[in-house]
Amino acid sequence: MTDQPNFQGFVCPMPLRDYPTIVLGHGSGGRLSADLIQHLFVPLFDNPALSGLNDQAVLDINGTRLAFTTDSFVVNPLFFPGGDIGSLAVHGTVNDLAVSGAQPLFISAGFILEEGLPMNDLGRITTSLANAAKAAGVQVVTGDTKVVNKGNGDGIFINTAGIGLVPPDLHIAADQARPGDVIIVSGTIGDHGMAIMSVREGLSFETELVSDSAPLHTLIADMLGVTREIHCLRDATRGGVAAVLNELAERSNVGFMLDEAALPIRPAVMAACEMLGMDPLYVANEGKIVAIVPEAHADAVLAAMRQNPYGVDATIIGRAVADHPGMVLAQTGIGGRRVVDMPLGEILPRIC
Amino acid sequence: MTDQPNFQGFVCPMPLRDYPTIVLGHGSGGRLSADLIQHLFVPLFDNPALSGLNDQAVLDINGTRLAFTTDSFVVNPLFFPGGDIGSLAVHGTVNDLAVSGAQPLFISAGFILEEGLPMNDLGRITTSLANAAKAAGVQVVTGDTKVVNKGNGDGIFINTAGIGLVPPDLHIAADQARPGDVIIVSGTIGDHGMAIMSVREGLSFETELVSDSAPLHTLIADMLGVTREIHCLRDATRGGVAAVLNELAERSNVGFMLDEAALPIRPAVMAACEMLGMDPLYVANEGKIVAIVPEAHADAVLAAMRQNPYGVDATIIGRAVADHPGMVLAQTGIGGRRVVDMPLGEILPRIC
Numbered sequence: 001m002t003d004q005p006n007f008q009g010f011v012c013p014m015p016l017r018d019y020p021t022i023v024l025g026h027g028s029g030g031r032l033s034a035d036l037i038q039h040l041f042v043p044l045f046d047n048p049a050l051s052g053l054n055d056q057a058v059l060d061i062n063g064t065r066l067a068f069t070t071d072s073f074v075v076n077p078l079f080f081p082g083g084d085i086g087s088l089a090v091h092g093t094v095n096d097l098a099v100s101g102a103q104p105l106f107i108s109a110g111f112i113l114e115e116g117l118p119m120n121d122l123g124r125i126t127t128s129l130a131n132a133a134k135a136a137g138v139q140v141v142t143g144d145t146k147v148v149n150k151g152n153g154d155g156i157f158i159n160t161a162g163i164g165l166v167p168p169d170l171h172i173a174a175d176q177a178r179p180g181d182v183i184i185v186s187g188t189i190g191d192h193g194m195a196i197m198s199v200r201e202g203l204s205f206e207t208e209l210v211s212d213s214a215p216l217h218t219l220i221a222d223m224l225g226v227t228r229e230i231h232c233l234r235d236a237t238r239g240g241v242a243a244v245l246n247e248l249a250e251r252s253n254v255g256f257m258l259d260e261a262a263l264p265i266r267p268a269v270m271a272a273c274e275m276l277g278m279d280p281l282y283v284a285n286e287g288k289i290v291a292i293v294p295e296a297h298a299d300a301v302l303a304a305m306r307q308n309p310y311g312v313d314a315t316i317i318g319r320a321v322a323d324h325p326g327m328v329l330a331q332t333g334i335g336g337r338r339v340v341d342m343p344l345g346e347i348l349p350r351i352c
Numbered sequence: 353m354t355d356q357p358n359f360q361g362f363v364c365p366m367p368l369r370d371y372p373t374i375v376l377g378h379g380s381g382g383r384l385s386a387d388l389i390q391h392l393f394v395p396l397f398d399n400p401a402l403s404g405l406n407d408q409a410v411l412d413i414n415g416t417r418l419a420f421t422t423d424s425f426v427v428n429p430l431f432f433p434g435g436d437i438g439s440l441a442v443h444g445t446v447n448d449l450a451v452s453g454a455q456p457l458f459i460s461a462g463f464i465l466e467e468g469l470p471m472n473d474l475g476r477i478t479t480s481l482a483n484a485a486k487a488a489g490v491q492v493v494t495g496d497t498k499v500v501n502k503g504n505g506d507g508i509f510i511n512t513a514g515i516g517l518v519p520p521d522l523h524i525a526a527d528q529a530r531p532g533d534v535i536i537v538s539g540t541i542g543d544h545g546m547a548i549m550s551v552r553e554g555l556s557f558e559t560e561l562v563s564d565s566a567p568l569h570t571l572i573a574d575m576l577g578v579t580r581e582i583h584c585l586r587d588a589t590r591g592g593v594a595a596v597l598n599e600l601a602e603r604s605n606v607g608f609m610l611d612e613a614a615l616p617i618r619p620a621v622m623a624a625c626e627m628l629g630m631d632p633l634y635v636a637n638e639g640k641i642v643a644i645v646p647e648a649h650a651d652a653v654l655a656a657m658r659q660n661p662y663g664v665d666a667t668i669i670g671r672a673v674a675d676h677p678g679m680v681l682a683q684t685g686i687g688g689r690r691v692v693d694m695p696l697g698e699i700l701p702r703i704c
Contacts (some may be wrong), residue, residue, distance in 0.1 A: 003429075004605035006542060016418050019471060020467050020470065020471055020472075021467075021469060021470050022465045022466070022467055022468065022469040022471065022474065022499055023467060023499070024467055024499050024501065025499075026465065026497065027465065027497055027498045027499030027500075028499075033497060036392070036497060036504035037495075040475065040478060041473070041478065041497075042459075044478055044479060044481075044482040045482050045485070045491075045493075045495075047491045047492070047493060049458075049491065049493035049494070050492065050493050050494065056494060057458070057459055057493035057494040058586075059493065059515075060454055060518060061416055061418065061457065061515070062416045064413055064414045064515070066413065066492060068458060068460065068494055068506065069460070069494050069513060070461070070462045070495065070496050070511065070513055071461070071462065072462040072464050072496055072498045073498075074500050075463060076504075105411075105413065106401075106409070106411055108420065108421070108422035108513050109397075109422070110422045110462075110511045110513075112424050112509055112528060113374045113378065113379065113422070114374070115373075115374060115375060115376055116373050116438040117374040118371060118372065118373050118374075119371060119372055119373060119374065120372075120393070121559060123392065126392060126393065126396055127396060129396075129539065130396040130397050133397070137495075139397075139399045139401065139402075140397040140399070140402065141402050141409035141411065142401070142402065142408060142409040142420055142421050142422055143389075143397075143402070143422065144422050144423045144424055144511075145378065145379055145385060145388060145389075145393075146379045146424045146425075146426045146702075147374055147375070147376050147377075147378050147379030147380075147504060147698075147701070148426050148702060149376065149381075149701065149702070151503070152428075152505065152506035153505065153506070154500060154504035154505070157464055157498075157500075157509070158464045159422065159424060159462045159496075159511035159513075161422055161462075161511075161513030162458050163411075163413070163418075163420060163515065165413060165414070167656075168486075176601060189485065215479050219542075233391060239381060281620060287509040296384075296637075304382065316602045329614060335578070346499075349499070349501065350498075350501070351499060
């Protein structure tokens with residue numbers, strides 16, 4: 001294979017930031033993840049569908065446009081307020097399909113079980129996965145189960161891959177944002193990450209912290225019912241809204257200006273973030289999308305979103321600008337501006 | 353959800369053989385795996401594509417017939433004679449698509465990395481995965497990377513899911529075997545399992561033990577060039593030829609009679625099996641198929657297979673019979689008969 005780099009004697013080059021081994025940050029959805037993708041995977045697996053760097057590949061098979069995506073779930077703990085690894089594995093893949101505008105149809109489920117996992121836990125998790133699939137209208141049509149020795153896994157890891165049907169006239173993609181576009185978020189941010197942290201850290205607040213894990217394809221269908229002209233759509237998982245906006249800013253070569261005061265954040269989430277020294281913009285969501293929409297359609301899209309149970313708190317949080325392309329800035333409450341940078345590494349390990 | 357069993361208070365029933373926790377055997381491809389599938393997954397995920405219990409689902413999307421499959425790879429060691437976890441992850445999924453008669457088109461790659469994995473190993477493995485995909489003519493179009501803490505994984509686990517295009521007139525399935533059909537195996541058996549064991553156990557023979565890991569879609573295309581009337585096709589991975597034949601016997605309600613003397617086995621594999629007390633019929637292959645073919649087409653199919661580099665040692669090893677439906681028997685070298693039962697649990701843990 002003379003036409004590609006020789007990784008047989010692979011030595012981590014500077015673009016991989018000189019890490020000789022994998023660190024947790026390589027799974028963060030931040031800059032270290034992007035390094036792996038851009039400097040290792042994309043050159044090796046060179047093809048147009050992958051190079052689009054969207055959450056899913058859009059494929060043409062015999063004239064049918066299909067979305068195809070995969071996600072592995074390693075969340076810790078396996079059960080958390082608002083969900084578990086089973087429902088999360090469905091919602092994550094359904095949402096990665098839906099943000100291309102696809103109707104999610106079929107998913108696969110690959111289980112890696114650790115020897116010693118209580119059968120009761122496996123029963124609860126697979127039941128939750130099955131119920132979430134039914135509720136989202138997708139069929140689990142194929143699967144695989146592997147078992148690893150005790151100490152070589154962590155209870156259960158689940159991979160789901162999904163197939164969806166993309167309408168022929170849609171071209172939602174990471175490079176479609178234009179100056180003047182409006183940034184909409186579909187509801188409160190940071191709920192999932194703080195629900196996970198509340199279990200791990202033993203936090204307790206008057207208002208319980210609950211994951212927002214949910215399937216968002218009906219919300220997105222409602223938005224597309226208003227206009228096909230939605231420029232970008234992403235679910236704001238690892239790395240939160242900040243990581244999504246930084247990626248879109250870079251891919252579309254626009255700037256984003258956020259209005260910090262407009263960010264919808266539950267008081268309990270805000271309190272937990274303050275206690276842990278975290279910025280809600282960087283905290284993972286599992287039931288929230290970020291949409292970049294032409295200003296002319298923003299009000300109508302917003303109105304449609306608020307009619308959907310998963311979009312009642314939808315709101316405009318900023319806009320795309322021609323200034324500072326590739327950068328995300330936020331107008332702070334006290335009148336200043338701050339840079340909302342791409343996170344480097346891991347903020348909350350194993351959040352999904 | 354009143355229309356389904358309540359697994360919230362899930363207690364492992366007798367059909368799950370009273371194991372309160374997951375044991376290695378649940379990942380074996382044998383009877384314990386079948387228990388999980390038949391008593392937990394199939395009832396929960398109830399749908400016709402899954403219930404077919406083939407290695408892949410065959411889906412109709414807008415009139416296009418697609419094969420869809422998934423496999424997680426947890427092989428230990430990561431590198432072995434004849435391959436590594438990267439090439440194996442491609443071959444396994446390509447072959448699961450191909451045995452439906454599909455042309456493999458696209459695969460996904462989901463990586464679960466353990467903190468501390470040398471970047472050099474990741475580079476070698478992903479390069480091997482990319483090269484195997486190119487050689488098999490499939491594109492890696494979507495992916496995902498997660499990192500787990502040191503001690504909660506084992507270097508790298510890879511999930512691949514795949515999509516292939518199934519010709520409209522093919523109906524190869526596990527329940528299609530008929531009495532009188534001939535059993536063909538595409539080459540020597542037990543090579544992959546014994547190559548893995550040779551590394552684990554430090555075996556050394558004059559002839560090296562090398563995995564047969566290979567993509568078999570061109571071999572299968574050559575067979576289908578002779579006749580569309582191939583009844584069953586399986587790649588004989590976990591549980592070996594014995595597990596495949598037991599599954600086909602049960603699903604098709606036929607018996608199988610093997611001619612033990614006809615089994616193609618390399619001397620080094622035979623020697624290793626004897627040393628370890630293993631039966632080559634139960635040892636995993638990663639580059640061999642079992643085909644159940646009407647007698648009228650057997651010679652032509654065999655001739656076509658032997659023209660393909662992956663089928664030069666193809667041979668007839670027995671036939672389907674009306675007697676003892678659901679059971680596999682073997683005519684032994686000394687004139688007797690023995691039962692070739694479904695393996696219960698794990699013969700060779702983490703073989704793929």
